Amino acid sequence: MFKNKIFILIVSILIAITLILTAAFILWNFMEKNSQSKDPATQAKDAVASVKPTKAPSAEAVKANTAIIKDILTNLSGSQNFIKISFAFELENSKAKTEFDSLLDSAVKGTIVQTLGDMTKEQIDGSKGSDNLTSTLMNKINPLLQQGKIKQIWITDKVLQ
Structure with missing residues (x-):
């Protein structure tokens, strides 16, 4: 007895495994046929159609959400070189711009001066140096903001001596 x-239990388990594998095989074939039925051009069209277009901000909106910092003059690291530089910070929204303006005199300018003081002339020189500086500033200033983030930083004036 x-x-x-035990025999009935083993047979039941084998039947259950067989049914699960059969269902998985049928489902796999069904999914594969659906993905192969569309050619790549149709799939690309479907992907493009599913993307919601975003409206580019107007020039007035960009200007309203941009903060200007002019003529920061500081020494560079390890030499007698100095830099005089100006920036334009584009922020996500007006709340971020207001918050940025309130931090401008203390935290933002202090972060800029500290970052420039840690860099050498070779690290700032050229377009790669400018990209390095703006990305470093973005990474240091964005955590200070709670109402939004910096979208873009432009160097509007740079004199390296």
Whole structure:
């Protein structure tokens, strides 16, 4: 009697495994046929159609959300070189701009001076140096902002001596 129960249990388990594998195989084939039925051009069209277009901000909105910092003059690291530089910070929204303006005199300018003081002339020189500086500033200033983030930083004037 004990052997019959074990035999029935084993057969039941094998039938369950067979049914699960059959269902998985059928589902796999069904999914594969659906993905192959569309050619790449149709798939690309579908992908483009599903993307919601975003409206580019107007020039007035960009100007309203941009903060200007002019003529920061500081020494560079490890030499007698100095830099005089100006920036334009584009922020996500007006709340971020207001918050940025309130931090401008203390935290933002202090972060800029500290970052420039840690850099050498070779690190700032050229377009790669400008990109390095703006990305470093963005990474240091964005955590200070709670109402939004900096979208873009432009160097509007740079004199490296």
